[in-house]
Amino acid sequence: ETGVTQSPTHLIKTRGQQVTLRCSSQSGHNTVSWYQQALGQGPQFIFQYYREEENGRGNFPPRFSGLQFPNYSSELNVNALELDDSALYLCASSLRTKQETQYFGPGTRLLVL
């Protein structure tokens, strides 16, 4: 069974640029969630995708957007990068039931200069 994978592992961008982060979900999982973890903080929920549609969103502006593909993999896109977007971005996959556990990938560390 393959776990959650993310790419790239590290990324450096400058303010105003756009970035795309990728996530492959664990085998058999149909739901993908994205979280932002600032340094020294707990992860914050960005949004979740199920059946290729956004299925809930946290307190993040519209410049954070995503996609889910038929194979359940997902992308997180961030436009007009700001310095405060520097963080570890975590992807988690799960099955679409109320109490199912989410399994996390290793994350992509984004630095915005």
Add this chain to the structure above:
Amino acid sequence: GDSVTQMEGPVTLSEEAFLTINCTYTATGYPSLFWYVQYPGEGLQLLLKATKADDKGSNKGFEATYRKETTSFHLEKGSVQVSDSAVYFCALSPSIQGAQKLVFGQGTRLTINP
């Protein structure tokens, strides 16, 4: 809204000491509760979970009991090892319908000295 509060760290203990990391939550209904662990340079790993009141989650010598009367889910281990050094996150998943989002505490950094 839903929230999780963890005891502030960092926490430093000697090997074989008893560990308690406090966690309390605020939520409507009956959330599921989790402890995740993050080792240096890695993502989050599920340590244990409990889905209803009085449930006890356990794994690798760690335990936590879902206490609805005190809205708590404290993490305990009887004898810690150097390899337990990591950041520990308490989290809840709301019981209402909709996205299965996780709400995390701020994390507690644990260092175990030999």
